[in-house]
Amino acid sequence: MSTPAPDVDLVQLLTPAGELREHPEYSPRIAHLDAGDLRGMYRDMVLVRAFDNEATSLQRQGELGLWAQSLGQEAAQIGSGRALAPQDYVFPSYREHGVAHTRGVDLPDILKLFRGVDHGGWDSDALRFHLYTLVIGSHTLHATGYAMGVQRDGLVGTGDPARDTAVVTYFGDGATSQGDVSEALVFAAVANAPLVLFCQNNQWAISEPTSRQSRVPLARRGDGFGVPGVRVDGNDVLASYAVMSEALERARSGGGPTLVEAFTYRMGAHTTSDDPTRYRTSAEDEYWRQRDPIDRLRAYLTSIGELGDDFVAALDAESAELGRRVRTTVRAMGAPSATTMFDHVYATPHATLDAERAWFAEYEASFEPTEQAQALDRADERPTVGEVAL
């Protein structure tokens, strides 16, 4: 069973029971947050979870080809995302729905990719949030290169808080086994790049546990590269905010890269193509359910009398409304085109690709729709999409 390894400190400001803890280094970093800020964090986490649940249902109804849940990782994502400055730039993987929300991505836009109607879904330059990357670990190199560029543009260590810029890359525990992540650590360290490598250790890489990725805590993976590491309780939104704000400050001020290991748990399946009951126990799930990131902040806010009934009722209504909007937006997206996947392979025309596109179009057209599919289409006049695996 995956439980916290005792051999590295875990930064925690809120216990699983929702009690606030003093930490000499990190408590001052949340001292300016008032009850309204904490309710804002709570609201973000609840809305992202509602969105996530809705997306899962839509995949089950044939509206999405695939869905990767962020369930259980809301605190790591909202806490770290809320510590970002507008000018910071983020390179996510594919599960960072909470971070996307903090960057201003309209949540239903994320589903364009998972329905196959768009290669991205948002304006990454405007939001300073790059498109999702499904090739594990590859974007850590893109982020490192981008951070080295930011450095060369003179956007680091000027002392101007509106100018100094950090770059962040989000990736998983499994990604740390990819060569790309080691290479990113080498270049980031040697260049002293303004980079935060934010690893969400959700204990699993599909069916492989973290114990099959590393013999040392992932926070210590940076040691040999000269990159300082810190392990934070990723189910604690306040600690995630505090640790991230320190790492971002170091990057922006010219102090170089930091590896953050957010110790959390993937409460759902890897994706909708996965069945975790095949490889993990209900006892493990239960252990982590006791550490649910949303319950923890709710318990704290309730204990200090700052989670009023009106606020909770309004948030319930907002979550339900978001669910409705997600459903109608997705259904209005139309059917994915089978051939657009050929569109952005080469910048200029390419004879082989043209031949492959033509063959594929003919092949697709050779299928008669089944009677069942025709009946479904007639029933609700909506196209459904094929299921894919990740």
Ligand SMILES: Cc1ncc(C[n+]2csc(CCOP(=O)(O)OP(=O)(O)O)c2C)c(N)n1
């Ligand atoms: C380079 C590469 N190899 C393999 C895969 C298949 N794959 C998709 S997700 C995944 C596991 C990733 O685990 P982790 O990094 O822990 O991220 P998590 O899904 O847990 O957030 C793998 C191996 C891939 N997408 N890219």
Ligand SMILES: [Mg+2]
């Ligand atoms: Mg993982």
